[in-house]
Amino acid sequence: xxxxxxSSFAVALTLVGFFVSVPLFKRLTILGLSLALLSLLFxxxxxxxxGPYQVDGISQVFTLLALLGALWTVGLVRTRRFEFYLLVLYxxxxxxxxxxxxxxxxxxxxxxxxxxxxxxxxxWRRGEGLEAALKYFLxxxxxxxxxxxxxxxxxxATGSLLAGTPGEGxxxxxxLGLxxxxxxxxxxxxxxxxxxxxxxxGSPTPVVLFMATGVKxxxxxxxxxxxxxxxxxxxxxxxxLSVLIGNLAALTQKxxxxxxxxxxxxHAGYMALALYTGxxxxxxxxxxxxxxxxxxxxxxxxxVSPDRVPLERVKGLFHQDPLLGLGLFVSSLSLLGLPxxxxxxxxxxxxxxxxxxxxxxxxxLALVTSAVSAYYYLALGLAVFQKGAAEAHPRPLARSVAxxxxxxxxxxxxIPGAVLPALAAG
Amino acid sequence: xxxxxxxLxxxxxxxxxxxxPRALGVxxxxLSFLLNLYLFLSHPGxxxxxxxxxxxxxxxxxxxxxxxxxxxxxxxxxxLTVFLGALVAQAEGRFLGLALLMEGLLLGLFAARDLLVFxxxxxxxxxxxxxxxxxxxxxxxxxxxYTFLLFTLAGSLPMLAAIxxxxxxxxxxxxxxxDLLAHPVKGQAAFWVFLGFAxxxxxxxxxxxxxxxxxxxxxxxxxxxxxxxxxTLYKVGVFAFFRFAIPLAPxxxxxxxxxxxxxxxxxxxxxxxxxxSAKDFKSLLAYAGVSHxxxxxxxxxxxxxxxxxxxxxxxxxxxxxxxxxxxxAGRLYERLHTLEIGRYRGLAASAPGxxxxxxxxxxxxxxxxxxxxxxxxLMTLLGAYKASPWLTAxxxxxxxxxxxxxxxxxxxVFWEEGQRGAEDxxxxxxxxxxxxxxxxxxxxxxxxxxxxxxxxxxxxxxKILGGGA
Numbered sequence: 044x045x046x047x048x049x050s051s052f053a054v055a056l057t058l059v060g061f062f063v064s065v066p067l068f069k070r071l072t073i074l075g076l077s078l079a080l081l082s083l084l085f086x087x088x089x090x091x092x093x094g095p096y097q098v099d100g101i102s103q104v105f106t107l108l109a110l111l112g113a114l115w116t117v118g119l120v121r122t123r124r125f126e127f128y129l130l131v132l133y134x135x136x137x138x139x140x141x142x143x144x145x146x147x148x149x150x151x152x153x154x155x156x157x158x159x160x161x162x163x164x165x166x167w168r169r170g171e172g173l174e175a176a177l178k179y180f181l182x183x184x185x186x187x188x189x190x191x192x193x194x195x196x197x198x199x200a201t202g203s204l205l206a207g208t209p210g211e212g213x214x215x216x217x218x219l220g221l222x223x224x225x226x227x228x229x230x231x232x233x234x235x236x237x238x239x240x241x242x243x244x245g246s247p248t249p250v251v252l253f254m255a256t257g258v259k260x261x262x263x264x265x266x267x268x269x270x271x272x273x274x275x276x277x278x279x280x281x282x283x284l285s286v287l288i289g290n291l292a293a294l295t296q297k298x299x300x301x302x303x304x305x306x307x308x309x310h311a312g313y314m315a316l317a318l319y320t321g322x323x324x325x326x327x328x329x330x331x332x333x334x335x336x337x338x339x340x341x342x343x344x345x346x347v348s349p350d351r352v353p354l355e356r357v358k359g360l361f362h363q364d365p366l367l368g369l370g371l372f373v374s375s376l377s378l379l380g381l382p383x384x385x386x387x388x389x390x391x392x393x394x395x396x397x398x399x400x401x402x403x404x405x406x407x408l409a410l411v412t413s414a415v416s417a418y419y420y421l422a423l424g425l426a427v428f429q430k431g432a433a434e435a436h437p438r439p440l441a442r443s444v445a446x447x448x449x450x451x452x453x454x455x456x457x458i459p460g461a462v463l464p465a466l467a468a469g
Numbered sequence: 470x471x472x473x474x475x476x477l478x479x480x481x482x483x484x485x486x487x488x489x490p491r492a493l494g495v496x497x498x499x500l501s502f503l504l505n506l507y508l509f510l511s512h513p514g515x516x517x518x519x520x521x522x523x524x525x526x527x528x529x530x531x532x533x534x535x536x537x538x539x540x541x542x543x544x545x546x547x548x549l550t551v552f553l554g555a556l557v558a559q560a561e562g563r564f565l566g567l568a569l570l571m572e573g574l575l576l577g578l579f580a581a582r583d584l585l586v587f588x589x590x591x592x593x594x595x596x597x598x599x600x601x602x603x604x605x606x607x608x609x610x611x612x613x614x615y616t617f618l619l620f621t622l623a624g625s626l627p628m629l630a631a632i633x634x635x636x637x638x639x640x641x642x643x644x645x646x647x648d649l650l651a652h653p654v655k656g657q658a659a660f661w662v663f664l665g666f667a668x669x670x671x672x673x674x675x676x677x678x679x680x681x682x683x684x685x686x687x688x689x690x691x692x693x694x695x696x697x698x699x700x701t702l703y704k705v706g707v708f709a710f711f712r713f714a715i716p717l718a719p720x721x722x723x724x725x726x727x728x729x730x731x732x733x734x735x736x737x738x739x740x741x742x743x744x745x746s747a748k749d750f751k752s753l754l755a756y757a758g759v760s761h762x763x764x765x766x767x768x769x770x771x772x773x774x775x776x777x778x779x780x781x782x783x784x785x786x787x788x789x790x791x792x793x794x795x796x797x798a799g800r801l802y803e804r805l806h807t808l809e810i811g812r813y814r815g816l817a818a819s820a821p822g823x824x825x826x827x828x829x830x831x832x833x834x835x836x837x838x839x840x841x842x843x844x845x846x847l848m849t850l851l852g853a854y855k856a857s858p859w860l861t862a863x864x865x866x867x868x869x870x871x872x873x874x875x876x877x878x879x880x881x882v883f884w885e886e887g888q889r890g891a892e893d894x895x896x897x898x899x900x901x902x903x904x905x906x907x908x909x910x911x912x913x914x915x916x917x918x919x920x921x922x923x924x925x926x927x928x929x930x931x932k933i934l935g936g937g938a
Binding site (some may be wrong): 376381382383387388391392394395398399406407410411413414417418421425428458459460463464 | 630
């Protein structure tokens, strides 16, 4: 159903694009994405299968997050060319597909379907963007190759193309390892993270929002299917590296998007920890809070400037535009995981699962690095209150969305129980 | 009722933050004080006015609040201190809004009956504290913020680990206090769990050597002293040791009891020593606070009912007199634009009312019989003597030293010959002075009235410890 809506809109809009005005096209894209969202909510909790395309709880939860990211990006961007919207729509289609299959070949196809539009989107601004996109493209292609290799070995080891087939032996371990590498690139787990800061910094901010929300959600859905049951021990190494490198490197950043890029590596580590404990609910909730908070941060930054945002340019934002400033402040605190914001419960769920699973070493590391992150999140969050000459020319809609999401983060922090059962449906 | 008491200041705080006038803040603080007073007076004993609603279904987390004798007493002193602060602090409405927000979070912290909810408030109270420091602090406020944060987070994350471990290892189905108490952690794990708690609470006691964030925090805060008074109330370490850390992992406590007693006595003495040589009014009070909290902690760590009772009473009383002194420092700063003790001199001649108020507050702090500091100190030292006579003797030196530094400071500020004059009490400062003095006297003369709700708790506390030894 969701697939149908998305794909029909994508195809139809490709044709229509040449005939209608861009503002109308934008509205049509939003309509398509909203309809897809509605169809998703309408069929919530009802599994559906058609060949290798299987909609289940995982698919629904992660598609929801990806669609939210896509809608947000489309709403934010100011461009006079319709291709942008079309690319987002196609990428969203790929994301839904990636979240809705266990078949490794289809996964690869979906992965490419979502990556190709993103390569193009990353180049939206010439110059620096081009270099970033090239890096993104080359590493993405490499990741796809790893994934393909892993798929082949997986088939060799288990005789099945279904992710999550139990197996044993060195060949199987190697296959899982390669799949992990392939997806590790997409979710920016260390040590496969090194494209992230450059690409985040070089790409237009709305596109970065999309990368940080949609791509993460979809790729984690795939990762979830690949590594469970029986998470490979290699994952714990990736987790440890991600939370360490992400948080430590973020400490010295002077540019907001780079800072958030490193922080996203750290968050990928925490999410992988949820994955490691095999708890969908914890992972889903963490991703939800992360998507909202990081989306909010990028949305605010994109109103400040579509380009680079040195921390200096955020200073004084609160005095210039209280709602936007507050939005960035709230999102920083939520990313830090300070109660009573939603981010706290995301971290809490992940950490308590780790405690239940007895992963004390990883838990302690995650806690310590989480404390370290306070330094840079506060630097970002408090900058808006400092004296400075921030300039923003936000649209009223951007303001109300910022306020709405900030309130949502607070509300989810006060009654996290409201959405948890829905996430557990999967 | 208890939820209303918590929400009332939060609501007023938010309204003020939106830019409503500051008079509203005084009104909110007053209403909150009256409500807390009513709650204290009408408290029937046991855990009253409780509420419980699921917060995270499945994970055993509940929005659970309730008032026992201890939290009711803290409600009263917090309500009073914030009201006093709201009366006199010359600050804009938003600052008062943050203060009220902080008050609500502190009330929630003291009323929480669920360990995770306690943690929630413990951490959330950081936000207004940081914002007050950030917006209204002095020149080196960023350094103060980062030091404060470093210590606090370094403590609170081991605490989160300990919270998770207490449930996972003890086998309790929920984070509710009564469930956790029924499933204490045993064996080697208890040591680690207790250590996790102890790190967090030692920072917030504050015990030597993790007190280092405190002086800077006070020096850099808003000159009105309101933020400092709240900071004093935020010293929840002793309370948290008593309510959570020790009862939940008594076996872990035994292993560290000696060290903790030693650190508490050392803090008491060290704080007094530094306070004695302090040149700045606020650092004097900050270190005096370290000293007093050391004494209070000594009482709780002694594990005896008298000690615990005394320590907690001291904690409640110090919220009023130390908070009052910080507010007084704010009044002096407003008049003379300095906090340096050496530059005041001989204010008693021109401002007798101010001098009388200061004398009351100082004497209460020193522990003069008949004022609020005395019953707590006496009971603490009686209890602690049973646990460790030597350390008690050392800690007792801090009381003598306290008399010395407090009276020296008072003498320098108000009596010594000098040409500085200052305006006497005026306007809202009169009710401030009367209320504060009344509270000091009442708490000193009728301690029995205030501690009657505490006694069963202290007995139960000592019983948990006695049963495990």
